[in-house]
Amino acid sequence: MFRRLVEPAGHVTVTIDGRPFSVAAGETLSTAMLLAGFAGLRRSARLGRERGPFCGMGVCFDCLVTIDGAANRQACLVRVRDGMAVQTGTRLAALADTVPE
Amino acid sequence: MMPFDLVIVGAGPAGLRAAVEAAAGGLSVMLVDEGREPGGQIYRGSESGAFAGTAKLGPDYAAGAVLAAAFRASGVQALFGATVIQIEREADGSFCVSVATGHDKAVVIRAKVVIAATGAQERPFPIDGWTLPGVMTAGAAQTMLKADGVVPDGPVVLAGTGPLLYLLAAQYAALGVAIDTLLDTAAPGNWRRALRHVPGFLASRYAFKGLGLLCKALAATRIIRGVEAVAAIGDTRLSAVAYRKGATERTIPAHVLLLHHGVVPQINLTWSAGAQHRWNAARLAFEPVRDASGQTDVPGLFIAGDSGGIGGAQAAEAEGALAAFGVLRMLRGTAGDDDRTERQWRRRLAVSLRGRAFLDALYAPRQSHLSPPDDVIVCRCEEVTAGDIRKAVRRGAMGPNQVKAFTRAGMGPCQSRMCGLTTVAIIAAETGQSPSDIGHMRLRAPVKPVTVAQIASLSDTGERSAVD
Ligand SMILES: Cc1cc2nc3c(=O)[nH]c(=O)nc-3n(C[C@H](O)[C@H](O)[C@H](O)COP(=O)(O)OP(=O)(O)OC[C@H]3O[C@@H](n4cnc5c(N)ncnc54)[C@H](O)[C@@H]3O)c2cc1C
Numbered sequence: 001m002f003r004r005l006v007e008p009a010g011h012v013t014v015t016i017d018g019r020p021f022s023v024a025a026g027e028t029l030s031t032a033m034l035l036a037g038f039a040g041l042r043r044s045a046r047l048g049r050e051r052g053p054f055c056g057m058g059v060c061f062d063c064l065v066t067i068d069g070a071a072n073r074q075a076c077l078v079r080v081r082d083g084m085a086v087q088t089g090t091r092l093a094a095l096a097d098t099v100p101e
Numbered sequence: 102m103m104p105f106d107l108v109i110v111g112a113g114p115a116g117l118r119a120a121v122e123a124a125a126g127g128l129s130v131m132l133v134d135e136g137r138e139p140g141g142q143i144y145r146g147s148e149s150g151a152f153a154g155t156a157k158l159g160p161d162y163a164a165g166a167v168l169a170a171a172f173r174a175s176g177v178q179a180l181f182g183a184t185v186i187q188i189e190r191e192a193d194g195s196f197c198v199s200v201a202t203g204h205d206k207a208v209v210i211r212a213k214v215v216i217a218a219t220g221a222q223e224r225p226f227p228i229d230g231w232t233l234p235g236v237m238t239a240g241a242a243q244t245m246l247k248a249d250g251v252v253p254d255g256p257v258v259l260a261g262t263g264p265l266l267y268l269l270a271a272q273y274a275a276l277g278v279a280i281d282t283l284l285d286t287a288a289p290g291n292w293r294r295a296l297r298h299v300p301g302f303l304a305s306r307y308a309f310k311g312l313g314l315l316c317k318a319l320a321a322t323r324i325i326r327g328v329e330a331v332a333a334i335g336d337t338r339l340s341a342v343a344y345r346k347g348a349t350e351r352t353i354p355a356h357v358l359l360l361h362h363g364v365v366p367q368i369n370l371t372w373s374a375g376a377q378h379r380w381n382a383a384r385l386a387f388e389p390v391r392d393a394s395g396q397t398d399v400p401g402l403f404i405a406g407d408s409g410g411i412g413g414a415q416a417a418e419a420e421g422a423l424a425a426f427g428v429l430r431m432l433r434g435t436a437g438d439d440d441r442t443e444r445q446w447r448r449r450l451a452v453s454l455r456g457r458a459f460l461d462a463l464y465a466p467r468q469s470h471l472s473p474p475d476d477v478i479v480c481r482c483e484e485v486t487a488g489d490i491r492k493a494v495r496r497g498a499m500g501p502n503q504v505k506a507f508t509r510a511g512m513g514p515c516q517s518r519m520c521g522l523t524t525v526a527i528i529a530a531e532t533g534q535s536p537s538d539i540g541h542m543r544l545r546a547p548v549k550p551v552t553v554a555q556i557a558s559l560s561d562t563g564e565r566s567a568v569d
Binding site for chain 1: 135136137142149151152182184204205222223232233234235236237238240241242244245246248249250251252253254255276278337338356357367481482483484513514515518519550552
């Protein structure tokens with residue numbers, strides 16, 4: 001789906017759904033996940049359909065993932081760190097931990 | 102805690118220039134941005150991105166590194182990776198700015214004056230299948246390019262309207278990235294409507310830049326103009342794009358579809374802070390009402406750059422400077438020792454806004470794309486369709502707040518950023534009212550969902566809560 005045009009300076013390892021991936025150091029998490037083949041990152045609230053990164057700038061909330069145990073983080077606003085553990089597949093109804101308004 | 106003279110939200114051209122001028126005027130300044138480094142949308146990644154220090158994305162992009170360096174040299178304090186969730190004016194006229202600094206942390210920063218320079222977002226382009234993984238906005242793809250040096254692989258289709266769509270096509274072309282097809286959905290009549298703005302356009306810097314861009318992208322790309330409908334097709338992810346032009350209907354295989362419908366001001370923060378906003382019929386967007394320095398009707402709250410109305414990067418930078426001079430005048434009684442600089446920035450602003458009306462008219466979206474067919478999802482969060490919204494209107498929901506209560510459109514975590522304008526367009530089409538009378542859904546703070554831990558960390562530090 002996507003490819004790297006510029007070779008990264010270094011690599012780090014992140015775990016996505018329990019599997020280790022070598023990704024570019026400092027890369028945006030949503031980019032790293034697309035490159036690792038994860039097109040859908042969570043499921044929609046009502047119909048349970050897969051959603052992937054859409055706006056890339058923090059406005060659409062489609063790229064929410066769990067990072068090191070913290071739920072509903074916007075993957076497009078986070079950079080990868082060595083040892084980061086990411087979980088996909090949250091169904092958005094699980095936003096119960098947050099206060100919408 | 103001593104308040105800062107000035108808190109600036111946003112490190113795009115507007116916020117960076119405001120910071121540089123305010124610091125030069127001797128103010129204590131704190132700048133907050135959700136991104137990782139200075140630059141904003143146009144200059145994203147100009148310090149450490151994949152193309153930092155190169156001219157590969159064009160001369161406009163290269164200008165970002167210069168501005169970022171001036172900002173670093175100004176000594177202004179900055180908080181990156183931090184989201185402002187609320188701006189509140191206190192009884193004494195000062196401001197409390199609530200900032201989420203991590204998933205379990207939030208702080209309150211106090212300021213005498215605030216400049217919001219939060220920029221634009223892309224106007225939603227709701228089409229059939231736009232929620233499928235593999236469908237993204239052109240801006241998202243461009244951000245991946247600037248920040249991470251990553252481009253689409255396999256067949257990629259661009260669809261929609263607006264200068265940014267062609268800019269991305271041109272940037273890809275210059276880098277040797279093949280685009281399968283560009284589906285231009287601007288209405289054919291736009292040319293005629295744009296004609297009366299041609300003199301202004303020819304006097305602008307866009308004329309040269311615009312033509313150069315188009316030629317480059319045109320040579321390398323198959324462009325289909327006058328496209329009337331676009332749909333994303335796939336099961337769990339995008340596999341093809343279907344389009345209709347007159348009697349012709351085609352389906353083309355695609356791994357990536359990049360949508361674009363122009364850009365509109367991000368208004369959630371300034372609206373929730375109580376500033377008055379007004380419908381701009383030429384730009385089809387809500388904009389804050391501001392004076393010549395960018396001050397809103399909330400005294401001490403200034404707005405600069407694209408979040409005040411789309412003017413592009415040069416205009417944003419000029420507005421940033423003018424807002425800083427306005428703040429200096431307010432706090433110090435003078436905008437520096439000579440007002441020649443201010444006049445120069447004002448002239449630059451005027452020059453950079455020439456040609457805008459031409460672009461607005463030329464790239465205006467079609468009515469049928471602003472108010473899409475019944476089965477298209479409008480609210481991505483709550484999966485509410487255009488048909489659901491029409492039904493609610495027919496049952497008596499006359500305004501966007503009622504539509505929200507009837508359908509849940511706008512209740513999800515994006516807080517109507519993806520469905521607000523479409524909802525207004527549908528109500529307008531159904532009732533014949535103008536968007537100016539309809540208004541936007543009420544926008545409230547916190548402007549992004551807040552975690553319990555963030556709220557707890559606020560009270561832990563003894564600061565007042567971000568959520569009332
Ligand atoms: C996705 C996208 C890509 C674009 N690409 C180009 C381009 O390549 N060329 C071009 O000429 N124009 C481009 N534009 C148009 C762009 O709006 C202007 O060129 C210019 O960047 C506007 O400058 P600004 O300072 O007003 O805002 P921006 O440059 O948008 O900067 C606003 C900043 O505010 C931050 N921000 C927003 N809300 C918050 C918050 N609540 N808390 C903390 N920080 C916040 C953002 O992270 C951002 O860094 C693009 C617009 C978008 C939306």
